[in-house]
Every structure is written in structure tokens, then in C-alpha cells.
Amino acid sequence: MxxxxxxxxxxxxxxxxxxxxxxxxxxxxxxxxxxxxxxxxxxxxxxxxxxxxxxxxxxxxxxxxxxxxxxxxxxxxxxxxxxxxxxxxxxxxxxxxxxxxxxxxxxxxxxxxxxxxxxxxxxxxxxxxxGYDHDAEPCLPPPTLDIPEDSKVRIFDECDFHCDMDAAVISLMDPAHIPYIHNQSWWRTPKTMHEKQKTFGPIERGFSMLPHKPSSNSFIYKLFGNDITTEIQLELPGLRPEYMKAGDKHVTTVTIVTPVTADKTIISIIIYWNHFAVNFVPKFLIRRAIRIFMGQDSAAVDSQAIGLSYDPPQMFIHDSDIPAKWYLALRRGWEKHRRDGVEFKNPLKEPKTLRWRS
Ligand code: FES
Ligand SMILES: [Fe+2]
Incomplete structure (x- = not known):
């Protein structure tokens, strides 16, 4: 190549x-x-x-x-x-x-x-x-989402993170920061922390937190009824769809991490739904919630970027930092595959259950 x-x-x-x-x-x-x-x-x-x-x-x-x-x-x-x-x-x-x-x-x-x-x-x-070779034909088909291709974008918002792509993706896959960075009474606080376990499985160029009942401490999910399940995927380079499904109804939040420069990253949030209940939620409230969450994450990664600029070692512990390790392995594996022809292997071979408190 x-x-x-x-x-x-x-x-x-x-x-x-x-x-x-x-x-x-x-x-x-x-x-x-x-x-x-x-x-x-x-x-x-x-x-x-x-x-x-x-x-x-x-x-x-x-x-x-x-x-x-x-x-x-x-x-x-x-x-x-x-x-x-x-x-x-x-x-x-x-x-x-x-x-x-x-x-x-x-x-x-x-x-x-x-x-x-x-x-x-x-x-x-x-x-x-x-592409690595700008003139070569794409070696992959365009991304696919588990919703109809003509689904209408209902909400779109963006936020700049002053950090590299990896820090931004990892921040989105990191369960342990939620009660601290997103510490707000109507969502999570350190007091509501409890033990969780989630099963992950491999998908192409990524992994999925397999469909499960949403966290009991996230009252917002209760809006959508009792038979709701959530699945969160992460696929290279930084595509993170979150599917909330109840029967044939869905609310799909696609968060996409895109590098602008080596140290600036844009987070785009696109929401689709065909669930009538969501039509009654004022869009400005959804936008405000996005702004609050993204603002909290961007403040965290901006601060972390200052720390990382001094080139310290980082620690990745079990189990809450494992998704971050999988992402970094996927990234390295894809680069080696495309640049050096090394076979691409998903670091996650089979479903694996991770446990943490959040
Ligand atoms: S036409 Fe002269 S700079 Fe574009
Ligand atoms: Fe976050």
C-alpha cells in the first residue's frame, strides 16, 4: 500500500x-x-x-x-x-x-x-x-448506524475540547468520572455511587457495552418506560452511538469525536428518535443538558491536557479504565494494520464483564 x-x-x-x-x-x-x-x-x-x-x-x-x-x-x-x-x-x-x-x-x-x-x-x-494515501479508494464502506439511513437529525450540538483525540474519546468511555465531573443532584452524585457490572462484546473496529437496563440512578431513563434497554458502542475513529430502545421505538444519541488539529478535538452530538414521548421534551432543555454535560467534560479534559503536556505517566486500572485500554489498543492495531500490513485484531475477543463503582 x-x-x-x-x-x-x-x-x-x-x-x-x-x-x-x-x-x-x-x-x-x-x-x-x-x-x-x-x-x-x-x-x-x-x-x-x-x-x-x-x-x-x-x-x-x-x-x-x-x-x-x-x-x-x-x-x-x-x-x-x-x-x-x-x-x-x-x-x-x-x-x-x-x-x-x-x-x-x-x-x-x-x-x-x-x-x-x-x-x-x-x-x-x-x-x-x-486515507494514508490520499488518492487511494476507501478501504471501508461508510459508517453504519442501527437506525434507518434516512433518519432525521432532531438535535445537533458541538463542543470544542482543547485536547487530543485520544483524551476526548477516553473521557467518553470512562465510567468512573461520572459521579465526580457530572456531579449534579438530578443525575449522579458520589453519594449515589454503587457497584455495577456491564458486559462488553467486540464489534468491527470497536466494542459495545451490550444491551442492558439503564442505570437505576439515572432517573432520566425512566421517561422511556420499563422495557427500555441501552447499548453503547465505540468504533474507530471516534464514533460512539448510544441506542436506547423500547420495542420498535428508539432514541439514538450519536456522539462523534473528530480531531480538528493535533490538540483540538470537536465533539459532535446528534440525536435521532422515533419515540413520541421525546417530542414532549422541550428541545432547549435537551440542548441545555448537552451543554452542561459537555461543558463539564471539556473543563476536565482541558485541565488534563495541561497535566499531560508535562508528559507524566498515566495509570489505567481494573476495571473502570479497561475500555480506555481497549480503545488505545484498537487505535494502535489499526495504525499498524494500515501502515505496516500487520493483521488487525480486536483486543476484545469475546464478551467480557467489567465491574466498577460509579
Ligand atoms: S483566484 Fe487568486 S487566490 Fe484564488
Ligand atoms: Fe463525561
Whole structure:
């Protein structure tokens, strides 16, 4: 396999990452996002097709997101704000206004290309592929969730963590911090801590806290009736769907961890449901709860990032830190697999029950 990425690349590749929620780009709109240290312009053609290209103009590097999307001769074109060069969604240059007709022919402007990225839109999310070899075809199909692909995004929110991707993922898989960091009377407190056991099983490139009855000390779950089960999965690179199901009704909260740079990570929370009871919960309350929880986690990992910048050793204890160890093993295993051809093995071979107090 070709490798065009430096050995000190900190990002895990050959994976689909979260790009943007599809609703954020209406036809004819574009928006800049930073992903894996690259400035990316996500856009949607006037016909409704999502695309992604570099936000940096191949001419003289001004940001294309400051320009506009126009209907050119070839269809939707991104017009640079600086000198008006235009690019098709596939990156090909379509027009350089300063050239005379004979200069246009002599220059073969269609050989000029803006870097583009493969995208796939499903579950209301535009996923973006990052490969070790940028030009190689994706080696994986786009992510799948256990809900219909046309499920509507009901709630979407995001939060920046000033830490690397690993610290962010680990914070989401860590049961022991909950009564301390999320210490609020209506949720958990250290006083309500009790012994728990949860069984985990392997899934592709990840693991699952297998379906179980939600914690008895989380009164919020009681809203959804008695036969409710919860399953929480974690799949590389940082996809963490939590399925709450009662019969054929579900509330699915997908938390996605995406590296922006080596030390900035974005946490995106997308909620889907087909459970009528949730329609009666005011959305601003759900948003406020997300903000409270994410704010607590981001304050914790921001503080931890300061500690980690001094390069101390970290301890991972039994059993509450085991999911963190599995994640780190998955990450290392995937990198070795894709970069060195070593067979990928899930660190979790068979279902395993972990016990902790939280
Ligand atoms: S910098 Fe984009 S057209 Fe010149
Ligand atoms: Fe948390």
C-alpha cells in the first residue's frame, strides 16, 4: 500500500470521519471546517450533492470559503474571492477570468486542480474519508448506524475540547468520572455511587457495552418506560452511538469525536428518535443538558491536557479504565494494520464483564 503520510502523522487514517451535519449546507451553500489539521470546504451543489475540497485556493492560497458558489458553465462552481478563479466540485479549475481566450487555451486550465475529498452522506451526516494515501479508494464502506439511513437529525450540538483525540474519546468511555465531573443532584452524585457490572462484546473496529437496563440512578431513563434497554458502542475513529430502545421505538444519541488539529478535538452530538414521548421534551432543555454535560467534560479534559503536556505517566486500572485500554489498543492495531500490513485484531475477543463503582 502506498504511503504518502509522514511517519510522525498523529492522525489515524484509512477511516471515515465526521465531516458536517448535512442540514448545515443547503444547496448552493458552502462552509469551512478544519479536520485532521486540514482546512476543508464543505459544499452542496445546486442539485443537492455534498462535496468537500480544500479551502485553500490553488492560485495564491486565499480561503475559498470567502468566495461564493455560482452556477457556471459546467454547473455548480466555487468562485475564489481573490481573482475569481472557479473550481468544479471535483476540484477541476473551470475558469480563470484574467486570461485572454488564447491564453486560456495555452494554459490548459483543466489541469489545475484543488484537492478534493471523498464524502458520503447518510443519517443526515456528511462523512469524509481520510486515507494514508490520499488518492487511494476507501478501504471501508461508510459508517453504519442501527437506525434507518434516512433518519432525521432532531438535535445537533458541538463542543470544542482543547485536547487530543485520544483524551476526548477516553473521557467518553470512562465510567468512573461520572459521579465526580457530572456531579449534579438530578443525575449522579458520589453519594449515589454503587457497584455495577456491564458486559462488553467486540464489534468491527470497536466494542459495545451490550444491551442492558439503564442505570437505576439515572432517573432520566425512566421517561422511556420499563422495557427500555441501552447499548453503547465505540468504533474507530471516534464514533460512539448510544441506542436506547423500547420495542420498535428508539432514541439514538450519536456522539462523534473528530480531531480538528493535533490538540483540538470537536465533539459532535446528534440525536435521532422515533419515540413520541421525546417530542414532549422541550428541545432547549435537551440542548441545555448537552451543554452542561459537555461543558463539564471539556473543563476536565482541558485541565488534563495541561497535566499531560508535562508528559507524566498515566495509570489505567481494573476495571473502570479497561475500555480506555481497549480503545488505545484498537487505535494502535489499526495504525499498524494500515501502515505496516500487520493483521488487525480486536483486543476484545469475546464478551467480557467489567465491574466498577460509579
Ligand atoms: S487566490 Fe484564488 S483566484 Fe487568486
Ligand atoms: Fe463525561
Amino acid at each position: 502506498a504511503k504518502d503520510t509522514a511517519q510522525d502523522d498523529v492522525f489515524l487514517r484509512d477511516l471515515w470521519y465526521f465531516g458536517i451535519v448535512g442540514d448545515e449546507i443547503k444547496p448552493g451553500q458552502m462552509i469551512q471546517q478544519e479536520r485532521l489539521g486540514e482546512l476543508i470546504l464543505f459544499g452542496r451543489t445546486h442539485e443537492g450533492e455534498a462535496f468537500a475540497m480544500t479551502d485553500i485556493c490553488p492560485h495564491r492560497a486565499i480561503l475559498l470559503s470567502g468566495g461564493e458558489m455560482v452556477r457556471g458553465e459546467t454547473g455548480t462552481e466555487v468562485q475564489c474571492p481573490y481573482h475569481g478563479w472557479r473550481f468544479k466540485p471535483d476540484g477541476q479549475c473551470a475558469f480563470i477570468p484574467s486570461l485572454t481566450e488564447d491564453q486560456t487555451k495555452a494554459m490548459e486550465i483543466d489541469k489545475i486542480r484543488a484537492k478534493t475529498y471523498r464524502v458520503h452522506e447518510s443519517y443526515g451526516i456528511v462523512w469524509i474519508w481520510f
